[in-house]
Amino acid sequence: MTKSNDIDPEKLLEIYRRSMRVFKTDERFREMLTSGKLRLVYYPVRGQEVLSASMMCALKPDDYLVTTYRGVHDQVSKGIPLKDLWAEFTGKVTGTCKGKGGPMHITDPDSGVMVTTGIVGGGLPIANGLALSSQLAGDGRVTVVSFGDGSSNIGAFHESLNLASIWKLPVIFLCQNNRYGEHTAYAASTAAKQIIDRAPGYDMAAIRVNGNDPIEMYNAAREAVERARAGEGPTLIEAMTYRMLGHTFGADFSYVPKDLQQEAKEKDPIPLFKKMMLDRGTSEKALAAIEDEITKELDEAVEHALSSDFPEIDEIRFDVLKEEIPA
Amino acid sequence: MSTADTITFSQSINQALDEAMAADPKVFVLGEDIADAQGGGVFKATAGLSAKYGTDRVRTTPIAEQAIMGAAIGSAIAGYRPVAEIMFMNFLTVCMDQLVNHAAKLRFMSGGKTWVPLTVRCTTGAGVGFGGQHSDMLEAWFAHVPGMKVVSASNPAEAKGLLLSAIEDDDPTLVIEDIMMYAQKGPALEAGVKVPLGKARVRREGDDVTVITYGRPVKTVDAIAEDLAKEGIGVEVIDLRTISPFDAETVLNSVAKTRRAVIVHEAIKAHGVGAEVSARIHEELFSDLKAPVQRIGSKYAPVPFSPPLEQAFLYSPEEITSAIRRVLG
Ligand SMILES: Cc1ncc(C[n+]2csc(CCOP(=O)(O)OP(=O)(O)O)c2C)c(N)n1
Numbered sequence: 001m002t003k004s005n006d007i008d009p010e011k012l013l014e015i016y017r018r019s020m021r022v023f024k025t026d027e028r029f030r031e032m033l034t035s036g037k038l039r040l041v042y043y044p045v046r047g048q049e050v051l052s053a054s055m056m057c058a059l060k061p062d063d064y065l066v067t068t069y070r071g072v073h074d075q076v077s078k079g080i081p082l083k084d085l086w087a088e089f090t091g092k093v094t095g096t097c098k099g100k101g102g103p104m105h106i107t108d109p110d111s112g113v114m115v116t117t118g119i120v121g122g123g124l125p126i127a128n129g130l131a132l133s134s135q136l137a138g139d140g141r142v143t144v145v146s147f148g149d150g151s152s153n154i155g156a157f158h159e160s161l162n163l164a165s166i167w168k169l170p171v172i173f174l175c176q177n178n179r180y181g182e183h184t185a186y187a188a189s190t191a192a193k194q195i196i197d198r199a200p201g202y203d204m205a206a207i208r209v210n211g212n213d214p215i216e217m218y219n220a221a222r223e224a225v226e227r228a229r230a231g232e233g234p235t236l237i238e239a240m241t242y243r244m245l246g247h248t249f250g251a252d253f254s255y256v257p258k259d260l261q262q263e264a265k266e267k268d269p270i271p272l273f274k275k276m277m278l279d280r281g282t283s284e285k286a287l288a289a290i291e292d293e294i295t296k297e298l299d300e301a302v303e304h305a306l307s308s309d310f311p312e313i314d315e316i317r318f319d320v321l322k323e324e325i326p327a
Numbered sequence: 328m329s330t331a332d333t334i335t336f337s338q339s340i341n342q343a344l345d346e347a348m349a350a351d352p353k354v355f356v357l358g359e360d361i362a363d364a365q366g367g368g369v370f371k372a373t374a375g376l377s378a379k380y381g382t383d384r385v386r387t388t389p390i391a392e393q394a395i396m397g398a399a400i401g402s403a404i405a406g407y408r409p410v411a412e413i414m415f416m417n418f419l420t421v422c423m424d425q426l427v428n429h430a431a432k433l434r435f436m437s438g439g440k441t442w443v444p445l446t447v448r449c450t451t452g453a454g455v456g457f458g459g460q461h462s463d464m465l466e467a468w469f470a471h472v473p474g475m476k477v478v479s480a481s482n483p484a485e486a487k488g489l490l491l492s493a494i495e496d497d498d499p500t501l502v503i504e505d506i507m508m509y510a511q512k513g514p515a516l517e518a519g520v521k522v523p524l525g526k527a528r529v530r531r532e533g534d535d536v537t538v539i540t541y542g543r544p545v546k547t548v549d550a551i552a553e554d555l556a557k558e559g560i561g562v563e564v565i566d567l568r569t570i571s572p573f574d575a576e577t578v579l580n581s582v583a584k585t586r587r588a589v590i591v592h593e594a595i596k597a598h599g600v601g602a603e604v605s606a607r608i609h610e611e612l613f614s615d616l617k618a619p620v621q622r623i624g625s626k627y628a629p630v631p632f633s634p635p636l637e638q639a640f641l642y643s644p645e646e647i648t649s650a651i652r653r654v655l656g
Contacts, residue, residue: 064405097438107437114404114441119428125397126429132398133405136355136383143401156424159394166389319439320473321572322497323525 007215009280011057015214016277017290018053022073023270024294025082028302029072029089033249037306040089040103043070047244048176050269051211053077055144055174055239058221059112064130064143066115066123069104074146079111082297086305093311094304100315120181121147121154124173128164131171131234142228144172149238150181152195161202161236170228172221173236176211178243183255195238204236211239212269214276244268334515336508339483340372340448343490344410346518348380351408354494355384357395358412358448362387369414370450370509392418396425396447400499403445404433408494415461416451416503419469430499431474445499446490452505452543452593453641459629464542464594469501470571470603476500476524477570481545483513488522489568496524503570505543505593527574529581533561536587536651539578539604541567544591547644555651561585562651570600575607582608582616587654589621591647596624618654623647 026045032038045052048070056065056077067074075085080096088095089103096108104118114130117123127145134141151157152175164171175195179186192198199206205227209220217239224235242264246253253261277287317325334342347354356373360366365387367374377385388395392413399409413419419426426447434442453462469477476498480486486504493500530545531552540548545566552562563581567573582588588608590601601622608620623642631637 066401095438097436097440100438101436105432105436107433107440109440114401115429115433117429119424122424122428125393125425126401126404127397128394129398129401129403129409130405131401133402133407136402136407137405156393156397159389159391160397162389163391163394163398319435319437321434321476322442 005215007218011218012214012277012280013282015050015053015057015218016273018057018077019049019214019270019273020290021082021294022049022053022076024291024298025076026072028298030249032302038090042103042249043072043247044243044245044249045070045073047264047269048178048211048241049073050214050273051176051217051239051241052146054211054214054217055221058218058225059142059144061112063112063141064127064134065113066117066127066130066143066145067113068116068120068123068147068151069118070148071106071116071146075106075108075113075116078113080106080108080113082301083304084108086301087308090305090308091310092305092308093315094308098315099311100319121151121156123147124151124156124160127171128160128169131164131169132167134170135167140229142170142172142225144174146174146176148181149175149177149179149186149195150184150189151175152198153189161198161204161234164234165202165204168231168233170231171234172224172228173234175236175238176241177238178241180243180247180256182247183252196236199236204234206236206238208238208240211241212267212272214273242267331514332512334483334512336483336486336504336511336513337370337372339487339515340490340504341374341376343487343494344373344376345379347410347491347494348376348384353406354408354410355386356410356412357386357388357399359388359390359395359414361385361412368412370506372448373412392422393425396422396430399445399447400425400430400433400443403443404441408444408446410446410448410494413447413449416449416465417460417463419447419449419465426469426475426499427472431472434498435474442497443499444497446493446502447499448490448502448504450504450506452507453625453630453637454507456632456634456637457630458632462630464503464592464625466503466570466594467599470600474498475571477503478524478568479503479505479542479570480568481542481566483511484516485522485568487516488520489524491521492524495521500524503542508543522568525569525572525574527577528566528568529563529577530566531562531564533563533585535561535585536589536654537563537565537578537581537585538589538591538647538651539565539567540591541570543593544642544647548591548647551644551648551651555648560651560655573600573604578604579608579611582612586615586617589623589647589650589654591623591642593642594624595627596622597627599624618656621650621654623650
């Protein structure tokens with residue numbers, strides 16, 4: 001067992017850097033939406049940055065990721081270049097998917113992001129397939145599939161855990177339990193007291209962690225990755241977090257009790273992480289330098305996205321099938 | 328091609344899987360009960376394959392259609408060529424999300440960065456006495472989804488040739504097998520021969536009327552054409568083989584010549600493939616047509632159990648003949 005309070009300082013810094021990249025990206029999206037410079041349905045990840053960064057830091061670049069509409073944190077943490085990501089979010093031909101996928105369907109095999117789905121729970125069965133390919137090929141890759149707590153009530157979740165377990169697939173089911181599925185609170189939709197309570201039914205290793213604590217989260221992730229790489233099968237991680245904004249950006253948020261909102265503000269993982277870094281001896285200056293670097297990168301990415309072209313209309317005939325569709 | 332009736336439809340499918348697995352280590356098969364320990368598939372289509380290739384490549388799955396389809400899709404994205412067996416076509420409804428929202432669209436939504444070289448085999452067909460939930464022909468559903476190919480063979484040799492092409496194809500392809508044809512015998516296909524996707528076959532030439540069909544009704548239509556030839560009526564018979572995308576060129580060329588068309592399929596007539604083919608003919612050849620295009624399909628009802636009802640549900644040879652006579656005027 002790994003001690004949950006120890007972590008390599010270099011690794012912690014890397015998690016911090018990725019968390020800040022997510023935080024700043026998410027922040028910039030919201031700013032641009034508010035100012036009217038951008039128009040899209042945006043699923044904020046405010047509050048879930050550290051969870052995702054910690055998980056992805058436990059992976060190698062060529063490990064696979066399957067994520068959802070609320071996936072910017074996963075995509076950025078896994079390493080999609082910000083330029084390509086922003087261009088896809090704005091529907092530009094320079095995007096990861098030539099603008100044909102859009103925010104809910106980001107694919108970037110170069111960084112291991114294989115599927116982003118808008119179908120709740122739809123990614124789990126496919127993650128098994130990616131993991132199966134690694135098992136068959138013996139290539140040592142691990143697949144992580146990220147989803148919300150609400151997704152654990154869809155049939156595909158159960159079919160996927162069962163199959164992964166009997167086949168001992170190198171897959172990690174990463175449940176980002178942010179306590180809400182759209183407007184419905186956890187307890188109103190989910191009969192299990194906690195998501196990991198479902199794992200014993202599938203004879204699966206499971207761990208519940210504070211996803212907002214980088215050390216706890218990273219160590220849980222590392223343990224699951226090691227298990228998968230060793231051929232010992234899947235893990236269900238229930239990472240506790242909190243969605244600090246509405247389901248979509250700008251959506252009503254009044255259904256979340258005020259005291260819970262207040263508590264979440266006090267436990268905001270980003271300032272806490274910053275404080276942890278300072279307490280551990282990283283200088284204000286070093287942290288500011290990280291932020292500056294990201295801001296610069298973001299400025300360039302946004303500029304690139306805005307100045308890029310939309311795809312030619314003719315693009316609609318391509319990539320439907322391998323053969324082009326007649327004009 | 329030898330002319331002797333040496334092979335059944337199901338043996339032919341088995342042969343295709345065997346050849347594909349021998350030729351390409353990336354090909355593997357998954358589905359319920361398909362390994363030899365579980366009987367080699369309910370219709371024996373995979374019998375003997377796990378003995379030859381092992382249970383890693385001939386994988387029996389739990390009864391979990393979404394899990395089967397997802398495992399196939401994910402491995403296909405990663406470079407494998409899975410052949411997923413869904414025991415009955417009706418069970419595709421259980422994994423529609425995986426097929427429709429994922430398999431069919433991932434190439435497009437990724438801007439061509441990923442693709443899904445997936446083959447899905449399923450059985451179906453009325454006449455077996457399975458009743459309402461094991462007999463539907465749902466090809467129109469899948470033909471309506473951009474990004475998928477849909478095929479159905481009319482004899483053992485083409486069943487093998489089409490399946491080999493489907494496995495080799497880089498797009499998700501649904502292969503529909505008619506249970507009523509499994510025991511049907513025909514000439515075998517020589518090793519290495521394939522039937523190309525997207526190409527219809529003109530089975531018989533004729534100048535008076537074109538009958539467009541696929542799957543089980545092809546045999547019935549062939550026999551009708553033979554009969555009508557004795558009366559001096561020239562029926563051109565086209566087997567679509569690939570239902571989507573369908574070979575409009577072959578169909579339109581034929582109808583431009585005969586100026587009359589009848590479409591026959593086993594699926595119910597309403598909103599079926601016949602509607603699409605008929606509409607295309609009317610769009611392109613309306614002023615050349617000597618009569619409106621006729622469609623023959625099964626009745627608008629769930630497939631009934633009671634034998635006389637099940638028979639009445641299906642299209643009949645008489646209906647086909649009278650539709651042909653009707654367009655001949
Ligand atoms: C199959 C399906 N049903 C419903 C929806 C609509 N929907 C989108 S997000 C969502 C809530 C999902 O909650 P959860 O899984 O907890 O993820 P979160 O959004 O909190 O990250 C719903 C119901 C959908 N996209 N897919």
